[in-house]
Amino acid sequence: MIWLLPALALAVTAARPVAATGPQTTPPTPAVLATPAAPATLTTPAAPTPARSGPIILVAATPTPPARPSPAPRRLPLRVAALNLPGVSEPVVVTQTQAEPVGEGVVQWAVPRYDAGQHNTTPACGQPGNTIIVGHSVWYDESGVFAPLLAVEPGQAIRCKNDDGREYVYQVQRKWEAPYEDGSWLSQAQTDDLLTLYTCRLDLTGLVIVQAQRIDG
Numbered sequence: 001m002i003w004l005l006p007a008l009a010l011a012v013t014a015a016r017p018v019a020a021t022g023p024q025t026t027p028p029t030p031a032v033l034a035t036p037a038a039p040a041t042l043t044t045p046a047a048p049t050p051a052r053s054g055p056i057i058l059v060a061a062t063p064t065p066p067a068r069p070s071p072a073p074r075r076l077p078l079r080v081a082a083l084n085l086p087g088v089s090e091p092v093v094v095t096q097t098q099a100e101p102v103g104e105g106v107v108q109w110a111v112p113r114y115d116a117g118q119h120n121t122t123p124a125c126g127q128p129g130n131t132i133i134v135g136h137s138v139w140y141d142e143s144g145v146f147a148p149l150l151a152v153e154p155g156q157a158i159r160c161k162n163d164d165g166r167e168y169v170y171q172v173q174r175k176w177e178a179p180y181e182d183g184s185w186l187s188q189a190q191t192d193d194l195l196t197l198y199t200c201r202l203d204l205t206g207l208v209i210v211q212a213q214r215i216d217g
Contacts, residue, residue, distance in 0.1 A: 078095060078096045079093060079094070079095050079115075079163055080094050080095065080096055080118055080124060080162065080163060081094040081118065081124070081125055081160050081161060081162045081163060082094060082160075082161050083116060083133070083158060083159070083160055083197075084158065084159040084160075084161075085148045085149060085152065085158060086148070086151075086152055086156040086157065086158070087148060087151065088148045091161070092115070092116050092135065092145050092146070093114075093115040093116070093145075094115060094116045094117070094118050094133055094160075095112055095115045095116075095117055095118070096117065096118055096120045097109055097110045097111065097112060097117030097118065097119065097120065097134065098110060098119075098120050099119075099121075109134055111134050111135065111136055112135075113136075113139065114145065115135070115145060116133050116134065116135035116145055116146060116197075117133065117134050117135065118131065118132065118133045119132040119133070119134070119186075122188070124162055125160035125161075125162055125168045125195065126160070126162065126166060126168040126193065126214065126217055127193070128191055128192075128193055129188050129190075129191075129193070129194070130186075130187065130188050130190060130194045130196055131160070131193075131194065131195050131196065132186060132196045132198075133195070133196070133197050133198075134146075134197075134198055134199065135149070135197070135199055136199065136200070137149065137150060137199040137200050137201070137202060137208070138200070138202055138204075144199070146197065146199035147199075149197055149199050149208065149210055150199070150202070150208055152172055152175065152210050153172065153175065154172045154173060154174065154175060155171065155172060156171070156172050157169055157170065157171055157172075157215075158170045158171075158172065158195060158197070158210075158212050160195060166217065167217055168193075168214055168216070168217030169214070169215055169216035169217050170193075170195040170212035170213060170214050170215065171212055171213060171215045172210055172211070172212045173211055173212055173213050174209075174210070174211045175208070175209070175210050175211075176208075176209055177201065177206050177207065177208055177209070178206060178207045178209055179206050179207070180206060180207060182207075185198075185209055185211070192213055192214075193213065193214035194211060194212070194213055194214075195211070195212045195213075195214070196209065196210070196211045196212075197209070197210045197211075197212075198210070
């Protein structure tokens with residue numbers, strides 16, 4: 001090895017006996033050449049462990065919150081009938097609706113968005129009593145399902161077909177307007193088979209009510 005040669009030459013030179021200038025009893029001990037240390041062996045670093053090809057699962061330090069319960073399925077309105085109004089080719093679907101309290105002793109009947117709604121406390125079409133059905137005449141800038149009711153006149157016929165397939169024919173007897181707070185026409189005291197349909201005026205200042213009596217079915 002090249003880097004050891006100069007040191008070896010110096011060591012050999014220092015090992016030669018030096019001429020004595022005075023009496024000597026013991027010859028000098030030649031210097032012992034130290035064996036040069038072997039160069040450090042380079043350790044080949046271990047090959048890195050290949051990373052997992054799949055996902056790494058991390059364990060959370062905090063407990064996982066419980067899963068939120070699934071909301072209960074929403075019940076769809078029960079379809080009970082279909083109405084054929086004068087001058088309208090498509091029947092109006094009738095579902096059940098119920099009253100919602102809006103104050104002490106005051107209730108408001110929910111009006112379906114796309115259908116007409118029969119008060120769930122009134123009899124079905126063709127049964128004794130007063131069948132009461134409500135619908136929108138207007139919905140924001142769109143016509144409601146009971147918009148044609150505004151043009152209905154006494155003497156015209158309205159057909160009501162229950163979902164059991166039986167159809168009943170009613171003849172319009174009365175048409176009038178009433179304020180929202182007037183509920184006298186909601187009475188079930190009569191025994192005739194009546195069909196009462198109502199909606200809002202287009203200016204939303206009151207109600208338009210059409211009442212018909214069964215003549216067939």
